[in-house]
Amino acid sequence: MEPNTSNMQQQQPSTCLEITMEVHRVVPPPHKSTIQKLKTRLKETFFPDDPLRQFKGQPTRKKWILAAQYIFPILQWGPNYSLKLFKSDIVSGLTIASLAIPQGISYAKLAGLPPIVGLYSSFVPPLVYAVLGSSRDLAVGPVSIASLILGSMLRQEVSPINDPVLFLQLAFTTTFFAGFFQASLGFLRLGFIIDFLSKATLIGFMAGAAIIVSLQQLKSLLGITHFTKQMGLVPVLSSVFHNIKEWSWQTILMGFCFLVFLLMARHVSMRRPKLFWVSAGAPLVSVIISTLLVFAFKAQHHGIGIIGKLQEGLNPPSWNMLQFHGSHLGLSIKTGLVTGIISLTEGIAVGRTFAALKDYKVDGNKEMMAIGLMNMVGSSTSCYVTTGAFSRSAVNHNAGAKTAVSNIVMSITVMVTLLFLMPLFQYTPNVVLGAIIVSAVVGLIDIPAAYQIWKIDKFDFIVTLCAFFGVIFISVQHGLAIAVGISIFKILLQITRPKTVMLGNIPGTDIYRDLHHYKESMKIPGFLILSVEAPINFANSTYLNERMLRWIEEYEAQEDLKKPSSLRFVILEMSAVSAIDTSGIALFNELKRAIEKKGAELVLVNPLGEVMEKLQKSDEAGDFMRPDCLFLTVGEAVTMLSATIKGQSSNHVV
């Protein structure tokens, strides 16, 4: 960003003080009032996507239509819906239904809820999402991690076995709060909160959660009846090996066979995405075959646990079960917050991934409101926390889903199941449900991604490890909290300890770059050129002060050998200082004084708009605004100031 200065450099050798070159003045940015600035800032913070820009300049009628379409995206694509699209949607809808039914039953059991609640949750929420959601690929329903968290957190206070009604009430209340938090985040445009769950955190967290979920399945896979209620790796394994007498070989054999079958089906579909239906259909096939086996051999009398009788009929209303008072309210709110945010993260990430693949847009805040409302409606129709599941959405996408109608098809299929097919599940063995869960969560362990993180950023990898080990050894929510805490701590550390870099001139040019990075760059005698690479604020101004004084001392110590006090100018390149506060401004005043005591001068280069403005306001004496202390580029500063030095020394000789 330097000027065309070939003529300047030719002039340098002359001792004449008046130089005729054109220097580019640093000007303050155009004036803006505080209100205007606040407005810009608020807009950039809360409306960076400028959601209302399509409304601008439209007639009133059109505005109403746009608003309705904004709230109900179904009005956008509904009118153009065609039979061709419906053909695609019906195939994908039936495919995800065949996955949703066994998974729904399994995940409900994982959460400690009656299996039928999992089916209820695959009926109402997809319908709500089809009307409100803007993703075309999201397949809505219960997911493993939210189920795990909900179950493990509520179980801390209430036992689902001893007190099933209270547990169910708490689960619905939690679902309500989860939905409420999700919708509020979207409505208040605070969606960026989920960004604090970094990719590194999520990869570690998911892998840990997958292991915890799989460990829980050892109960049904081994046929153990007395199983620990805790979640951690240690208590579960000790419980498994202390109850070795309860292991049932029939169950183990059956579980092993179906697990191998499911994992192989998964492997086939991973290898050939066209064969998506293999892994999509495998769970339902497993359920049917295993149920038939149990029915045929009366295996329930030979140590194989079965689901048992299930109620028929659609979702009963559950708003009377929501509890907004009592001693467990705090627990419901906390659990709602954690499950809400976790399931929101999954839903939004899934939506964004497939939107990017098909090149359409998903509005994060609008999606949050859709998912939130879906859960609030769900909580009063006997559903627990649902969101867009990654595995099911991938199947939906591969099966050719075109719109949210595939969710409606799935929903209707589940409805038919609820109305007429429930008795068929009576003999379904628990061990198959366990195998279905394990084969589903194995995909959450993403070793290549973890390796990639290790390769790129060691610190991020530590975050991943903390999330992983925190989840498996401490608890799901604490592991998550630790990882998020470390991530934020890293950012704060970057801010308190910003980099300052010494710049040198790349010979033959006007370019100044990091001396350590570009080995050919050279120091310029008499000048110390530093670049500050962060916003300056209260958290780092003390550090920057000390660090810069140390730069100066080190410079002087090196130069000492030659001649005393050769340092004439300290140039601060401020292109990377994007913001400053009052402590930062105070830093410049202190630094100026300290540098002047050492007989040198402080020169600022390219302060950005906001910094420039604040420096000007604080600087009544105009010390920083003097044209010989403020330059637009390092090159111009060095050229001009060297000329001054030479001019002075030649005067001195005269």
Added chain:
Amino acid sequence: MEPNTSNMQQQQPSTCLEITMEVHRVVPPPHKSTIQKLKTRLKETFFPDDPLRQFKGQPTRKKWILAAQYIFPILQWGPNYSLKLFKSDIVSGLTIASLAIPQGISYAKLAGLPPIVGLYSSFVPPLVYAVLGSSRDLAVGPVSIASLILGSMLRQEVSPINDPVLFLQLAFTTTFFAGFFQASLGFLRLGFIIDFLSKATLIGFMAGAAIIVSLQQLKSLLGITHFTKQMGLVPVLSSVFHNIKEWSWQTILMGFCFLVFLLMARHVSMRRPKLFWVSAGAPLVSVIISTLLVFAFKAQHHGIGIIGKLQEGLNPPSWNMLQFHGSHLGLSIKTGLVTGIISLTEGIAVGRTFAALKDYKVDGNKEMMAIGLMNMVGSSTSCYVTTGAFSRSAVNHNAGAKTAVSNIVMSITVMVTLLFLMPLFQYTPNVVLGAIIVSAVVGLIDIPAAYQIWKIDKFDFIVTLCAFFGVIFISVQHGLAIAVGISIFKILLQITRPKTVMLGNIPGTDIYRDLHHYKESMKIPGFLILSVEAPINFANSTYLNERMLRWIEEYEAQEDLKKPSSLRFVILEMSAVSAIDTSGIALFNELKRAIEKKGAELVLVNPLGEVMEKLQKSDEAGDFMRPDCLFLTVGEAVTMLSATIKGQSSNHVV
């Protein structure tokens, strides 16, 4: 930072594709192993001042001496101590003693402790500090704000009137924890934690605390006997006006006279720093005169409250009073943490201020250990929390203190008082102590500084207001917590919403600057040049993705009117991106794909060392490292790429 490109620009009009200009390659930084990087990072984080550099290359004997001097700074200046220095120190020592005695008694009462504890605390801690501390001007003793916080927090659980022994035990335990936290922060080199108390926070907090402290003095200034135990503005004022019958006119008259006298003395010294002894001596003079008046007129029988009989003798040991168990342990730890950090902030700030005035250095982490050890020793010798007080240190400095010997002189004076002069204080009226406190804390309200903050940074001013109103309406510790929370929230917000700026060319040069800031700068057709002004990480990569796509859309919308899809290159100027993590790297991959879908190309300019390295590691295909996608300056990028466009279009014509 652009090259000397006058020859390039002349070549631009030619249609020849091969350009003979020299382009400066972007190179990765020199290789460093993970361990080396970690070492550098840890050093910059915890040892930015490089405290051990003086030890390098010294013989072993010298190293031992340096180490001893490092731990006990008294060994550094002690051997050269002279009679001349002692003359200065004895004057300043006596001056601060005359201030320390009445203030010690007053502040102890403010904390709800027996008055004599204030004198004990002015005896032992200054001696400890004289040996360990590195500031020459710090005058050590109890201070108003720490006394207020200690008193108000402990009073939440224990009453100093009903249960004085327990209260005293808790105060000493709190002092121990405060010292322990202070020393630990220094020892673990976590001193930067106090930087999170920004100047804006402190100004608001100090002003609020001064008002709270003054309100508490209404009890003694008005002679009220039934006073509220709460601290807030509302309960105190309501208590004052509900007990209007208890007001004693003798007390009010006496208080008013002495308050006016003290404030005038303060005013004189503020105007003429040479008359520092006026305000320094005024409190002692007030105490003597008022005591004599009470004694002469037997005023204690006419509604004027007096201190009463005080014990003679030096500090009794109190290590047996420290309580490390029991139900109040949590309270002691919490109070210790808050008072420790607050008094540390004051002590360090005072030390740094006077060190900068006299041009010597104070090592923050070493000071923390000195202050911490001083409080730990204090807690076992009947002292409560002490630190370097701003007002007393200013008097010390003005009185000509040269070394920490002035603290020793003060300490000995206090000792003499404790041994022989205690009976004289028996008739000292409480109202004078109240007046002394009010006149001392008035100086904490710094309206000009608050106005300066308002002028420079409106957001910082909001932080100041929050701290101020939080302290006077909620509570001292909550007000502080709110202000710190808002300050950190502001930083996190800056990170989640970094600025992206569109750059334009300043005509006739190779300089590229913000289009909105430098009005003369111009867009270059076919190019969208964006500058990202923050490190890229998980908290902002989603936002940056959306924001940059919106920049591109807006660019296309504007250009649309002329010709379709004229955008050829999106140039990202990365000079201000000082760090990146895996989410940031993922952002570049996504962005590249999205931009290519629009038929344009992504070009990076000047990625810094760390960013360069990580991009290279993640980029197996070498997409970002291609020389036509990576330039050292925007100028070179634009020149080279325009040549490419022209070359292509001329080929097209052929």
